[in-house]
Amino acid sequence: MSSTVVILLVGSFVAASCALVGSFLVLRRLALLGDAISHAVLPGIVVAFLLTGSRAPLPMVLGAGCLGVFTVFLVEVLNRSRRLQEDASIGVVFPALFSVGVILVSSLAAQVDLDTDCVLYGDIAYAPSDVLDVGGVPIGPKALWTTGAALVVDALLVLLLYKELKVVSFDPALASSIGFSPVLVHYLLMAAVSLTVVASFESVGSILVVGMLVVPPATAYLLTERLGVMLLLAVAIGVGSSAAGYAFARWYECSIGGAMAAAAGLAFVASALASPRHGLLARYLKHRRLGARLAGHLVLLHLSGRAAEGERRGLGPRDLEARFRWGRVRTARVLGRLEAQGLIEPAAAGLRITPAGERAVEQAGTAALADRR
Amino acid sequence: MGISYTLENVLLGSSLLGVVAGVVGCFALLRRQSLLGDALAHAALPGVCLAFLLAGSKESLYLLAGAMATGIAGALFVLLVVRWTRVKEDAAIGIVLSVFFAVGIVLLTRIQRLPGGNQSGLDRYLFGQAATIVEEDLMVMAILGGAVLLVVALVYKELKLLCFDRAFGASLGFSMRGLEVLLTCLLVAVVVVGLQTVGVILMVAALITPAAAARQWTDRLGAMVLLAGVLGGASGAIGTILSATAPKLPPGPTIVLVSSAVLVASLLFAPRRGMLWAWLEERALRSRIRRENLLKDLYRVGERERAWDRFVPRPALMGLRGQGALEIERSAGHLVAAGLAERSGDALRLTAAGLAEAAQVVRKHRLWELYLARRLELPTDHVHRDAEAMEHALSEEAVDGIEELLGFPKEDPHGRLIPARRRP
Structure with missing residues (x-):
C-alpha cells in the first residue's frame, strides 16, 4: 500500500x-467534554507506555480509556458536589491531567519514545512506516488497525443503540420513563469517545481529534434536521476535510493533522454562510423577502385607506416617500413590484390601488387575524 | 542575592501572570465562561505565527500583538456563531479552539521548515518556556498586566453587576454588551501575558483554577478576587521555583499542578463549603441520631416493663431495629461517657439524666405523630415513620409550640403517654 493511501485511510477512519x-x-451540548477527554488521556497513555515498555496498542487503549472515563467521572463528581459549575469543572480537570502527562513525558524522555509535539499534533506522516507485528509477521500499519477498530466499534454502537442514543439526546426524561437508563447510555458514549480519542491520538494528535469531534458534526447540524442525515453528512464532511487537508499539507509542506482540522473549519464557515435553511445568506435573503412583502402591504393598506376616504386621483411617489420615509430608490422598487403584480395602477395624480390590490389587502387582513387567533 | 538574574525574571513573570489571571478568571468563572478562556488561548497561536511570518522577527512585541489580534478574532467568531447560527456555545468554543489552533500548527510547522525557521523558537508558546523571558518581555507583560488590573479596579462594580444581575445593570443604564466585550478583551490580554510562562494549552488552568479555589473560601466577590490573585501569584512563584530546582520539570505544567493542588485542598478543607467539613458534619449528625435512637429504645423498654432501673441486655436492644452488636456498642459507649447510661456486662440502663434526655426524644416523636394525625389528618398508622425522622430535627422550642397548638394533650395517637416538658 502506498503511503498516501495509508494516510488517507487513517485520516478517513479518524474523521468518520x-x-x-x-x-x-x-447535540447534547457536551462538545467540550470531548476536548477535555482528548487532553486528559495523555497520562494514561504514558503510564501504559512505561508499564509495558512498548507501543503496543492494547495497553495504550486501556490506559487512556481508563483516564477518559475517569475524567468524565471527575467532572461529574465536582459538578454534582455543587462546588463548581460544569464548565469550571471541565476547565480545572483536564489541564491538571494534561500537565501530569506532559511532566511525565518530559522527565522520562530518555525512556519514552514520545514527545510533546507528537502528543499535540501527532504525526500522521509516520503512520505508514509504523508497522504492527503479530508473532513476528508484519500485518500492515498499526494506525490503520487501531483507527479502523475504533471506527468499527463506533459504527456498531451507533447502529445497535441508534434509538436509545436518539432519545437520550433529544429527550432524556422520556428515556428514563420508557425504561432504559440515560446514565448507562451516557457512560457508553463517553467510553466510545475515549476509545476513539485514544485510537486516533497517537497517529493524528489531540488537536485534530478535537477538531474532528466537534467541527464536522457542527457543520452537519447546520445542514439538516434529521439525525440520520446529520450522522452521514458529518462523516462525509470529516472524510472530505481530511482528504482536502492532506492535499493542502503536501503542497504547503506543513502538519497534515493541522491542515485536516483547518479544512474542517473552512467547511464549517462555508455551511454557516451558505446552508440552505440555517445559513447566514439564506437568513438574510429571507429577511429581505419578508421586508419587501411587508413594505408592499403597507403601501397597499395606505392606498386602500385613502381610496376609502374618497381619494380617486391617486397618490404620487413623493407622497409615499414622505409617508414612509424610505428614500427614493426603495420607494421606486416597492412601487415597481406592486405595479408589476397588478395590485396598483397609474392614475391622474400618481398611483391608486386596483381591485386585485383591494382583494390582497383583504386577504392579508384575514391572514393576520387568523394568525392572531 | 541568592537567585540568578534569569530565575528572577521568570519568577516575576509567572507571579505576575498568576495574579492577573486569577483576578480576571474570577469573572469568567462566575459568568460560566471558563472555557472561553481556553478557546482564546488556543486562538492566540496563529497570531504569534502570522506575526512572525509578516514581521520576520521574533520581537515579543510583534508576536504578542499578533496573539492579541487573533485572540480577539476568535472571541468574535464565538460571539458571531452563537448569535447568528443554531450552533450552541459549547460547540462554537470547540470549533474556535481546534480550528484556530490547527491553523496555528499549520503555520508553525511551515515556519519550522523554512530556512532557519527551526531557531525561531515559536513552539515555546505551546507550553511556555519561562526560562527564555528577558527583561523586555517582562516590561511588556508588566505594562499589559498592570493595565488589566487597573481596568478591573475601575469597572469593578459594573463587572459585579454583569456577573450577578445583568437585568438590573442594564436598567441602571450600563451597557452590558459593552462590558461583555470589555471582559473578553481582558481575557485576551491575560492570555497574552501568560503566553511565555504557561503557553496556550494550559492557559485555561491559570485562569480558572485559582478562581475556583478562591470561590471555596468566600461568598464575597471582593474577597474572592483578591484571594484568587494571591493564590494565582503564589502558585506561579512556587511552580517556577519547583521547576528550577528539579532538572526536567517544565514550568508551565508545574505551575498548573501547584494551583490544582491548591484547588484540591480548598475543595476539601475550606470552612463550611469544604468536603471534609460536610463529611464531618454528616458523621456527627448520624452519630447523634444513633445515640438518640438508643436512648429512645431504652426508654420504651422501661415503659413497657413499668421500670426504668432494670438493665436491658444487648440482644433485646439488637432486636428492636435490627442493629448489630458493634453498632449498639459504639452508641452505648458515647452514652456512658456522657453519663446518660450505665453498663453491667453487656446490659445497659438509663441514668436519671439519661431518662430525662430520652423523655425529650420520645416527647418530640409523640407530639409530632399527634400533630400529623390531628392537623394534617394522616391515618395513625402512617405517622410513625415521619416522626422517626423529625424527632432528630425538631428543636425543643418548636415542640413546646406544637404542644400548645394541640392544647397540651396527654396521649399520642396510639394511646401512649407524652412525656412532660423538660424542667428548667
Missing part, C-alpha cells in the same frame, strides 16, 4: 469515527 460519536456530543 470522530464524526459518529461527536455528533451526539454536539
